[in-house]
Structures are given as C-alpha cells and as structure tokens.
Amino acid sequence: QGPPMIDADLRSRAAKVVPGGMYGHLNAALFAPGYPQFFARGEGCRQWDVDGREYIDFMCSWGPVVLGHRHPRVEEAAARQAALGDCLNGPGAIMVELAELLVDTVPSADWAMFSKNGTDATTQALMVARAATGRTKVLMAHGAYHGADPWCTPSLSGTTPNERADLVEFTYNSLESLEAAAATVEGDVAAIIVTPFKHDSFEDQELVEPAFARGARALADRLGAALVIDDVRAGFRIDLRGSWEPYGVRPDLTAWSKAMANGYPIAAVTGTDALRGAAQTLYSTGSFWFSAVAMAAAKATIETLRDTDGIAAMNNAGAQLREGLYEQAKAHGFAVNQTGPVTIPWLSFAGDADLSVAMYWSDACLRHGVYVHPWHNWFMSAAHTEADVARALEGTDQAFAETRARFA
Ligand code: PMP
CATH class of the missing domain: 3.40.640.10 (Type I PLP-dependent aspartate aminotransferase-like (Major domain))
Known part of the structure; x- marks a missing residue:
C-alpha cells in the first residue's frame, strides 16, 4: 500500500470549503497524527479508509454501529x-x-x-x-x-x-x-x-x-x-x-x-x-x-x-479484549487502567497525564490495523467475533512493543 494520498488530498480540498477542514467529534486533527479523516466503507467489525487501509473497528462510528456495519x-x-x-x-x-x-x-x-x-x-x-x-x-x-x-x-x-x-x-x-x-x-x-x-x-x-x-x-x-x-x-x-x-x-x-x-x-x-x-x-x-x-x-x-442476545455477544468480545490487553500490557511492562463496561471499554496508561503514551500506542494500533481511540471510550459491536478480537490483539501486541521501544 502506498502513502495515504487520497486522505491528504481530501483534507486539503476540505480546508478550502469546510471550516477547519472538519469540525466536531469526528475531526481527526484532535486524535493522534496517523488517524485518517475520510472513510470509504464498512463491513461487519471492519472499516476501510479512503486510502484502502483496513481496520478492525473498536469505535463503531462512535457508538451507532452496534450489530456491525451493513447488518x-x-x-x-x-x-x-x-x-x-x-x-x-x-x-x-x-x-x-x-x-x-x-x-x-x-x-x-x-x-x-x-x-x-x-x-x-x-x-x-x-x-x-x-x-x-x-x-x-x-x-x-x-x-x-x-x-x-x-x-x-x-x-x-x-x-x-x-x-x-x-x-x-x-x-x-x-x-x-x-x-x-x-x-x-x-x-x-x-x-x-x-x-x-x-x-x-x-x-x-x-x-x-x-x-x-x-x-x-x-x-x-x-x-x-x-x-x-x-x-x-x-x-x-x-x-x-x-x-x-x-x-x-x-x-x-x-x-x-x-x-x-x-x-x-x-x-x-x-x-x-x-x-x-x-x-x-x-x-x-x-x-x-x-x-x-x-x-x-x-x-x-x-x-x-x-x-x-447481541449484548451478550458484545460482553464476550469485550471481556476477551480486556483480558488480552491486560496480559499484553503486563508483558510489555505497562501499568494500564481499563474502565467502563466491557461493551464500552477504554484503556489508559498509568501516569500518562499528557496522554503522550496513549497517543503513541493508539497510532501504533492503527498502523497494525486496529482502530481504537486515545482519549474517548471505545465501543464493541455484536459483529466482533472471537477470531476478530484475537486478530486485533496481534496488532495491539505489536503496538505495545513499539510503544515500549519508544518510551524505554
Ligand atoms: N449524550 C451523550 C451521553 C452522548 O454520548 C452524546 C453523543 N456523544 C450525546 C448526548 C449527543 O448525541 P448526538 O451527538 O447524537 O447529538
């Protein structure tokens, strides 16, 4: 995959015709630097940005998508x-x-x-x-x-x-x-x-x-x-x-x-x-x-x-994600807090008052195909299967390793 050209082009065109290029809660300028602004499609628990990068999606469009995209x-x-x-x-x-x-x-x-x-x-x-x-x-x-x-x-x-x-x-x-x-x-x-x-x-x-x-x-x-x-x-x-x-x-x-x-x-x-x-x-x-x-x-x-029983499905997937993230954080030497119901989870790093660790880690997750958020809670959907969460955990593990290397 090449560099994210289409997103960059849309951003510069938007800057001319939309105040600030984007506004409100979906304004990617407020997240970590690597976040795409524009998305092309969604299917189940996955979304693809306009540059064709695929993500296992733990934001669910900030809540609305509860059964998976295009159910x-x-x-x-x-x-x-x-x-x-x-x-x-x-x-x-x-x-x-x-x-x-x-x-x-x-x-x-x-x-x-x-x-x-x-x-x-x-x-x-x-x-x-x-x-x-x-x-x-x-x-x-x-x-x-x-x-x-x-x-x-x-x-x-x-x-x-x-x-x-x-x-x-x-x-x-x-x-x-x-x-x-x-x-x-x-x-x-x-x-x-x-x-x-x-x-x-x-x-x-x-x-x-x-x-x-x-x-x-x-x-x-x-x-x-x-x-x-x-x-x-x-x-x-x-x-x-x-x-x-x-x-x-x-x-x-x-x-x-x-x-x-x-x-x-x-x-x-x-x-x-x-x-x-x-x-x-x-x-x-x-x-x-x-x-x-x-x-x-x-x-x-x-x-x-x-x-x-979609809520039970979300609870299962959310519990699997939470447990997996705890094990990985521990293995990489990070103290993390995971709070909220497992169907509406969030992870923060202990002592990370300026969110620099969270910003780096969530950006690294994106590079490994996992869409989470550095400062807003995430959302599970009933479309997240055990295999999807396991696949996402491979990405988050790499992100923890890279974050450890960066903040050694
Ligand atoms: N109340 C709560 C608790 C919310 O989380 C939100 C949206 N994030 C709103 C109200 C407002 O909803 P909307 O953005 O659809 O107007």
Whole structure:
C-alpha cells in the first residue's frame, strides 16, 4: 500500500470549503497524527479508509454501529422501507410499531417521541421536564456530555451565558454534591440529568455507585423533579431495558440515540405516563424526524439485539479484549487502567497525564490495523467475533512493543 494520498488530498480540498477542514467529534486533527479523516466503507467489525487501509473497528462510528456495519437484517428492513418512501407527508405505520417496541422493551417507557440526534433527545427530555414542572433548573454532572446545542456544548464559543444559566453542576457518584446542588436552587429543579455511568473524555470511566443511582431517584421524587437518564451513549450496550434497570432504578425520562438503528439517524425520548400530558404540549419537531427508513432500521436493530442476545455477544468480545490487553500490557511492562463496561471499554496508561503514551500506542494500533481511540471510550459491536478480537490483539501486541521501544 502506498502513502495515504487520497486522505491528504481530501483534507486539503476540505480546508478550502469546510471550516477547519472538519469540525466536531469526528475531526481527526484532535486524535493522534496517523488517524485518517475520510472513510470509504464498512463491513461487519471492519472499516476501510479512503486510502484502502483496513481496520478492525473498536469505535463503531462512535457508538451507532452496534450489530456491525451493513447488518443484513437492518439493511433489508431499511431497503424495504426506502423502496416505498422515506420522507412523506406523515410518518409511516413503522412509527407506531417502533414506539410499541420501545414501550414493550423498556419498563420505564409508556410512550416514545422520535427525533434524529442524541442532542435532540436530551434537549426534548428537558423540555418535557420543564413543561411538566413549570420549573427552570437542571442538575447535571460536572464534565458530562449531553450534546452540542448551546445549553450543553462543551465549548462556550458561540453561546451566551443565558443559555447556560439554568444548569447547576454536581459531582458524578456523589450524593452529597447532588443534594448540595439541589439546595442552591430549592423549589426550582425541573430535572436531574445523568448518564448511566461516567464516561467523560480524557479520563478513566467510572461505573455508577448503586447507592448514587438510588439516591438520585429518591431525590428527584422528593423534589418533584424528573429523573432523566441520558442513555444516548450507553443505551443498547448494557441492558435493552435501560442501563439502570440492573440496579432497579427507573427514570422518568430516557434519551436514546446512537446504537438504536445500527447507524441510521434516529433518536428517541421515552417517558412515563405521568409525563405524557406534558410531552403532548411541546412543539418539538424537525423536517427529517419522521423519516421512515431510520425507524425501520431501528425496529430491525432492536429486534435483532433482542433475538440474538447481541449484548451478550458484545460482553464476550469485550471481556476477551480486556483480558488480552491486560496480559499484553503486563508483558510489555505497562501499568494500564481499563474502565467502563466491557461493551464500552477504554484503556489508559498509568501516569500518562499528557496522554503522550496513549497517543503513541493508539497510532501504533492503527498502523497494525486496529482502530481504537486515545482519549474517548471505545465501543464493541455484536459483529466482533472471537477470531476478530484475537486478530486485533496481534496488532495491539505489536503496538505495545513499539510503544515500549519508544518510551524505554
Ligand atoms: N449524550 C451523550 C451521553 C452522548 O454520548 C452524546 C453523543 N456523544 C450525546 C448526548 C449527543 O448525541 P448526538 O451527538 O447524537 O447529538
């Protein structure tokens, strides 16, 4: 294979017609130097960049691809709907079928509303909470990502202080801090929004303390506020019923997106009967929110995850990857932390505050055909077989060896 010419050419053309050449979370300039910006195709757990380099993919397009790229059952459902029409004067029957499927699958869901991106869903969930309570403030964890609208984007560029004024921050997993945050705006808390585990970029992930989850539920009840779980990132990779269901904690509202349709654009808010009336009062919509193809893909994705126990497959592959990486790191003399659920893993190097080791290692992984990320969690898919993970581990072993040589 020759040098990466096509990617380089596309980057220089993009620099002239796209601000910064690329923007947002897929901007390869933010990762290690060898990361390709442009991709040509994906199949199963593999992706190929525009220069033809093949990768075993542990980012899954940053979450959406949960069954593997171009999964036959999802593609067939999407194609069947596309042949009939996608964007029509009203939704297809598929909207009702998908809402029924979510209500049947998710115990905290008595209804569903659909949109496109995770940010639509988190924003819409907070609108429902505010409509229901007539209150203003939202408690959110410091450093948590809930999307890229002005109220929540991590960069303040282009936002006004007013757009952030209704957020009160607490420390994830600290009930004391959550209660203190609530006390500063006593009587005006519309919602507590919380991710199912702490998955902030640049730091080790943290599973939720069950007592924190239960305490957040109890506090929301005491305040008369809505407990909103932002399951955009973790949804459909931990528990199809909702990511806090294993702890017996049910939210009032849940935001879903990413893995819901195996890469087709769709998001949802689900909620309880008590909030149905408030949800009904919103004017919340979009030109493409009711497109039928993504809904057909979502129904096929959720049914396939259910029928094939896709989460168990991801757990197996994720456990194999985690164990293999631990053994290799140890053999090469690195202390590493592997955090988060094995279906949404991340690896960091101990003492690597400036991420230079992680940057070097992930770049080396790329050169050996394994796509991981230096500072954002990774994602497993149900398409990762034991053989795929074993093949990937050959690449990561070489990457550890090269990293050891570089940082000897
Ligand atoms: N919430 C969480 C927890 C997320 O991880 C993301 C996306 N990374 C969002 C919200 C926003 O989703 P989207 O990028 O689809 O708007």
